[in-house]
Amino acid sequence: GAVVSQHPSWVICKSGTSVKIECRSLDFQATTMFWYRQFPKQSLMLMATSNEGSKATYEQGVEKDKFLINHASLTLSTLTVTSAHPEDSSFYICSADGQGQETQYFGPGTRLLVL
Amino acid sequence: DAKTTQPPSMDCAEGRAANLPCNHSTISGNEYVYWYRQIHSQGPQYIIHGLKNNETNEMASLIITEDRKSSTLILPHATLRDTAVYYCIVKAAGNKLTFGGGTRVLVKP
Numbered sequence: 001g002a003v004v005s006q007h008p009s010w011v012i013c014k015s016g017t018s019v020k021i022e023c024r025s026l027d028f029q030a031t032t033m034f035w036y037r038q039f040p041k042q043s044l045m046l047m048a049t050s051n052e053g054s055k056a057t058y059e060q061g062v063e064k065d066k067f068l069i070n071h072a073s074l075t076l077s078t079l080t081v082t083s084a085h086p087e088d089s090s091f092y093i094c095s096a097d098g099q100g101q102e103t104q105y106f107g108p109g110t111r112l113l114v115l
Numbered sequence: 116d117a118k119t120t121q122p123p124s125m126d127c128a129e130g131r132a133a134n135l136p137c138n139h140s141t142i143s144g145n146e147y148v149y150w151y152r153q154i155h156s157q158g159p160q161y162i163i164h165g166l167k168n169n170e171t172n173e174m175a176s177l178i179i180t181e182d183r184k185s186s187t188l189i190l191p192h193a194t195l196r197d198t199a200v201y202y203c204i205v206k207a208a209g210n211k212l213t214f215g216g217g218t219r220v221l222v223k224p
Contacts (some may be wrong), residue, residue: 011215034211044159044214090170103149104212106158
């Protein structure tokens, strides 16, 4: 299957700071990337969908000004959690879909802890 | 996309086949059945998908009933590394993946 990477794998930050998470498709061009959030013992919840070169589409209840998504190239999407608070602590996972791919492939996830 | 129903958990013995059921009685003709799994603290891993024919790859086999209202994922020889949450998802091409509760599979020695 296709390979998707995320960086960093984990991050600890102070409340009020911003954190950027990168998602890269390593061996294919990702026309669409997705960002999910997963709280402990819960399933994945889709936050937003981004297409290369256009604005992201956010799911209901997800604050677009708090979770900034940029998909500037066919291999890179970034999620910035602005003014992070402890309740934003979660496991953030990206996935990518593209030409020639049968389905979405997921990154390994980024664990965020906001103190 | 159609909703799926999976048992919340199941145990299976190492070395034996693991059969994971999924009900999707409201599936539409253009919707595929996808299976992913998530090992603890990792991103989901794609396993297999199918439309109406049975499918097999190096990881698993997917058996879809003739009426397409249910399917079974078969792990032919379960290992301890197959312990994970398995998600059955039904969706049409181009639509989003929506994760339900999945089945928590514990492979025991």
